[in-house]
Amino acid sequence: MTSQEALVNYTLRLGDTSLILAQRLSEWTGHGPFLEEDLALTNIALDIFGRAKALLEYAAKVEGKGRTEDDIAFFRSDREYFNALITEQPNGDYAKTIIRQALIDCFDLAFYTELAKSKDETLAGIAAKSIKEITYHKRHSFSWVNRFGNGTEESFNRLQKGLNEIWPFAGELFEMNEVDALLIKEGVAVDLSTLKANWEKEINQLLAKANLVAPEGTYVQTGSRKGLHGEHLSYILAEMQSLPRMHPTAKW
Amino acid sequence: MGVVNFEDLFEAKLAKNDIIEPKDWMPDNYRKHLIRQISQHAHSEIVGMLPEGNWITRAPSLRAKLVLLAKVQDEGGHGLYLYTAAESLGTSRDEMLDALLTGKAKYSSIFNYPTLTWADVGAVGWLVDGAAIMNQVMLQRTSYGPYARAMVRICKEESFHQRQGYELMTHLAFGTPAQKEMAQDALNRWWYPTLMMFGPPDIESPNSENALKWRIKRETNDELRQRFVNQTMPQIEYLGLVVPDKNLKWNEAKKGYDFSEPDWTEFKAVIKGNGPCNKERLASRNKSHSEGAWVREAAAAYAKKQNENYQAA
Ligand SMILES: [Fe+2]
Ligand SMILES: [Fe+2]
Ligand SMILES: [Fe+2]
Numbered sequence: 142m143t144s145q146e147a148l149v150n151y152t153l154r155l156g157d158t159s160l161i162l163a164q165r166l167s168e169w170t171g172h173g174p175f176l177e178e179d180l181a182l183t184n185i186a187l188d189i190f191g192r193a194k195a196l197l198e199y200a201a202k203v204e205g206k207g208r209t210e211d212d213i214a215f216f217r218s219d220r221e222y223f224n225a226l227i228t229e230q231p232n233g234d235y236a237k238t239i240i241r242q243a244l245i246d247c248f249d250l251a252f253y254t255e256l257a258k259s260k261d262e263t264l265a266g267i268a269a270k271s272i273k274e275i276t277y278h279k280r281h282s283f284s285w286v287n288r289f290g291n292g293t294e295e296s297f298n299r300l301q302k303g304l305n306e307i308w309p310f311a312g313e314l315f316e317m318n319e320v321d322a323l324l325i326k327e328g329v330a331v332d333l334s335t336l337k338a339n340w341e342k343e344i345n346q347l348l349a350k351a352n353l354v355a356p357e358g359t360y361v362q363t364g365s366r367k368g369l370h371g372e373h374l375s376y377i378l379a380e381m382q383s384l385p386r387m388h389p390t391a392k393w
Numbered sequence: 394m395g396v397v398n399f400e401d402l403f404e405a406k407l408a409k410n411d412i413i414e415p416k417d418w419m420p421d422n423y424r425k426h427l428i429r430q431i432s433q434h435a436h437s438e439i440v441g442m443l444p445e446g447n448w449i450t451r452a453p454s455l456r457a458k459l460v461l462l463a464k465v466q467d468e469g470g471h472g473l474y475l476y477t478a479a480e481s482l483g484t485s486r487d488e489m490l491d492a493l494l495t496g497k498a499k500y501s502s503i504f505n506y507p508t509l510t511w512a513d514v515g516a517v518g519w520l521v522d523g524a525a526i527m528n529q530v531m532l533q534r535t536s537y538g539p540y541a542r543a544m545v546r547i548c549k550e551e552s553f554h555q556r557q558g559y560e561l562m563t564h565l566a567f568g569t570p571a572q573k574e575m576a577q578d579a580l581n582r583w584w585y586p587t588l589m590m591f592g593p594p595d596i597e598s599p600n601s602e603n604a605l606k607w608r609i610k611r612e613t614n615d616e617l618r619q620r621f622v623n624q625t626m627p628q629i630e631y632l633g634l635v636v637p638d639k640n641l642k643w644n645e646a647k648k649g650y651d652f653s654e655p656d657w658t659e660f661k662a663v664i665k666g667n668g669p670c671n672k673e674r675l676a677s678r679n680k681s682h683s684e685g686a687w688v689r690e691a692a693a694a695y696a697k698k699q700n701e702n703y704q705a706a
Pocket of ligand 3: 468522550551554
């Protein structure tokens with residue numbers, strides 16, 4: 142694997158993870174539990190779509206095959222997507238959406254803070270811009286986890302159920318492969334193993350505050366680094382890609 | 394000081410084009426009219442999120458997705474300002490939402506039409522937001538302060554939406570044959586419903602004297618409709634599209650277009666609840682609201698506990 146190939150794959154991983162997460166979040170737009178929260182979640186989706194666009198644009202550029210970010214987003218199949226499995230999980234109820242978001246925000250804030258120091262200037266720039274956004278996202282999701290955990294019996298039960306469902310997919314966020322190894326050596330990628338202890342600490346504190354118990358002995362689901370996904374992703378893509386694929390020569 | 398004097402003071406303010414603020418005395422029928430109008434407008438923004446929201450997950454480019462998502466968010470923001478403006482007149486969000494969800498309150502009928510293709514997203518932005526601006530621009534100077542201020546911001550964003558909608562239509566109209574066909578089809582379906590947005594013909598809806606006095610309306614429905622057609626025709630011609638109206642032609646004498654009236658029977662049917670999407674729209678709002686109940690309850694319970702802890706400390 143060349144450095145260039147590794148960088149393309151790494152950037153796709155980040156871009157796809159952002160894109161699929163934002164795609165899921167945007168399913169809530171117009172359907173939120175109340176107006177202010179509808180707007181807040183849409184705002185978060187907008188930030189994450191913006192980041193996805195910047196990352197996929199860069200992936201296309203590094204790839205150097207004359208493709209655009211839209212070619213990359215709309216003309217790859219699920220086996221060529223590298224989004225983390227946690228992002229493609231169905232939204233479920235608002236508690237599940239929120240707990241998924243909290244687990245990701247906690248990872249993302251630490252991750253992009255580190256990536257902002259990358260020797261790759263474009264990645265560092267995108268990361269630096271994201272830190273402020275993710276800080277807000279994390280405050281939002283953490284505060285709702287706390288609210289649901291300490292709200293009503295129903296909100297607590299829903300939150301615990303959501304956590305149980307999403308938990309098996311969280312561990313994959315820290316998975317590394319030869320792409321990471323190569324790019325860490327070059328000072329481009331973030332060594333994910335350095336983030337794990339702090340993530341666990343913060344999440345444990347959050348769960349404790351919300352009276353939640355993390356499921357024990359969970360088998361960590363993985364596969365996305367190799368383009369192996371669950372059954373959900375191809376449906377997400379079928380919907381998202383339908384129009385460009387129906388009109389492959391069209392500009393929008 | 395008797396009530397009559399308050400009334401005189403109110404009338405004098407209106408006559409001087411002064412702004413009425415929430416704390417000022419106002420006649421009951423003024424308050425009621427405003428609550429009804431502002432809450433209906435707010436409902437229209439909220440229900441209006443649905444037809445365009447229908448295309449968010451299928452927007453055909455990343456840029457288009459960002460633009461559309463931001464637009465739908467703006468509409469929700471408009472709903473929020475307007476609900477707040479209505480609340481300043483002494484109603485509550487719960488009361489207003491209840492009226493919407495039970496079907497008692499009206500909202501703009503245009504949103505009871507479906508968005509069948511991506512071109513509809515362009516047509517809605519270009520035509521529907523365009524017509525809305527024409528209807529609403531005078532409200533920036535309406536007599537009730539909170540409403541006028543909300544409308545300043547809203548109109549600014551609506552014109553942005555209109556430009557983006559038109560831009561989307563240009564991509565289609567100058568794109569592949571299939572894209573152009575999509576654009577024409579959208580114009581065919583949205584033309585008459587858009588003309589209906591200005592309300593029934595003047596002979597059927599005499600301009601209320603109060604609406605003029607309160608600076609809620611300045612032009613009649615027919616005048617606005619005529620202005621909209623005059624303004625939109627050059628844009629349609631530029632796009633190379635054809636209006637679905639054989640009678641539409643320039644009238645040199647009146648320096649404006651002659652055009653066919655929309656089908657007012659259809660208009661009434663849609664208002665009565667028989668449009669293609671009335672039931673779906675209302676069902677969708679009700680579903681989100683009832684599925685969100687536990688979230689609102691949890692937030693309230695949490696706030697209450699926090700408050701108790703704070704007081705106990
Ligand atoms: Fe509007
Ligand atoms: Fe609006
Ligand atoms: Fe708008």
